[in-house]
Amino acid sequence: MGKTKIAFGSDHVGLELKPTIMEYVQSLGYEVHDFGAYTDERTDYPIYGKKVGQEVASGKYDLGIVICGTGIGISLSANKVPGIRAASVSEPYSAQLSRRHNNSNVLALGSRVVGSELAKMIVKAWLDAEFEGGRHQRRIDELAAEDEHNEQKFDRIVHDDSGKYSDQN
Known part of the structure; x- marks a missing residue:
């Protein structure tokens, strides 16, 4: 690299x-x-x-x-x-x-x-500095959904309670 x-x-x-x-x-x-x-x-x-x-x-x-x-x-x-x-x-x-x-x-x-x-x-x-991910990833994914003008994707991310965005990631 x-x-x-x-x-x-x-x-x-x-x-x-x-x-x-x-x-x-x-x-x-x-x-x-x-x-x-x-x-x-x-x-x-x-x-x-x-x-x-x-x-x-x-x-x-x-x-x-x-x-x-x-x-x-x-x-x-x-x-x-x-x-x-x-x-x-x-x-x-x-x-x-x-x-x-x-x-x-x-x-x-x-x-x-x-x-x-x-x-x-x-x-x-x-x-x-380096990106921490975890709970911050949800917000980055929400911003990406906004970039795409995809309201359904945005709402899915906002309401995701799967644990995907926990601090343990």
Whole structure:
């Protein structure tokens, strides 16, 4: 099995932070690819949130990191892609829990919210965390049913009392 592959994307506002974080992630042993933006010319964050989301959802990339001014807009656009669970966070604890409890597969950062050193701490906490499964899997399955717009599947999962989602799993 090869290196974990991480897709990166940002709008023009996130461009200043992105190379620093990409270099840091590479130094941790991950493979990275930049899907834009590449210049500081004004551009729209949904372009890059969507692109990174599609790359992760397709399985071509294992995880994604996206950056805009606050992290909010680009996370919203990534989350429009079925299968994406993007978390916009501003500190390491939430980053860690977004992986452990929500199995987030895209991390969104705000370049106007966090500096480069805090961003590195957030990224490290996120990359080091692993999904716990168990009771948290039910919620991930519910989100997947929502992605599919499948209300019957969603209701089955909500009312599943088979023990499939116990902490012992």
